[in-house]
Amino acid sequence: MIEFFMTDFLRAVLSLIIVVDPLGNIPIFLGITSDLTPKQRKKAFNIAVLTGFTLLILFASVGNWVLKIFNIELYSFRIAGGALLLFIALDLLIKTKFEARGYSHAPEEAGAVPLGVPLLVGPGAITTVIIILESSGFVTALVSVVIVAALTWLILRFVDPIHGALGEVGSMVVSKIMAMLLAAIAVQYILEGIREYLTKLT
Numbered sequence: 001m002i003e004f005f006m007t008d009f010l011r012a013v014l015s016l017i018i019v020v021d022p023l024g025n026i027p028i029f030l031g032i033t034s035d036l037t038p039k040q041r042k043k044a045f046n047i048a049v050l051t052g053f054t055l056l057i058l059f060a061s062v063g064n065w066v067l068k069i070f071n072i073e074l075y076s077f078r079i080a081g082g083a084l085l086l087f088i089a090l091d092l093l094i095k096t097k098f099e100a101r102g103y104s105h106a107p108e109e110a111g112a113v114p115l116g117v118p119l120l121v122g123p124g125a126i127t128t129v130i131i132i133l134e135s136s137g138f139v140t141a142l143v144s145v146v147i148v149a150a151l152t153w154l155i156l157r158f159v160d161p162i163h164g165a166l167g168e169v170g171s172m173v174v175s176k177i178m179a180m181l182l183a184a185i186a187v188q189y190i191l192e193g194i195r196e197y198l199t200k201l202t
Helices: 002-020 026-032 038-069 074-094 107-120 123-136 138-157 159-201
Strands: none
Touching (some): 002 123, 002 138, 026 107, 038 123, 038 138, 074 159, 123 138
16 A cells, blocks of 8 residues: 555656656746846746745645536546647657747746746646646645655756756756656556546446
8 A cells, every 4th residue: 555655656746847847947947037136036936936836736725626617527637638748748849949038037027927837837737736636636746746846946946056067958858858758648648548438438
């Protein structure tokens, strides 16, 4: 029982950290905050983590009610969510540059949008949390969000030395690897949803 819980828990954490992808997004974070002072950048990153993961905790708390209100079965959400994650993964694999035009560089505004939402926490992360909630329970979903938030904060806290170590090429490689893993998770969600649907029919 404990071994099953740990496997399920690790899968939840890994799925969420891959979707959030703080390491792969480092060049984007630095690009958007390039006009800020180190103090302003730190403030923007703190706001980004707080904004993004407050939203995830909200969905971890009420996600099941959302499904019930709209009478959505978990297998339907797995298939739809998997398709969405697959689209995001393919987009990440194909794109080579992020366009930051049109975004404000005020620390509070840049921290909330676009850093917090949708870069850290977008549709993919929200979908992943709801699937974790429905398949593994509230405790697993909540703890996973907290752990990923802490890891993301640590990465952003030391973003400059991490970026210096990885470089532009290293960051891109990490991003592409994460995108491939995300694509695999997305396909797994779709297959699980189809399997659950076929089981219900029999």
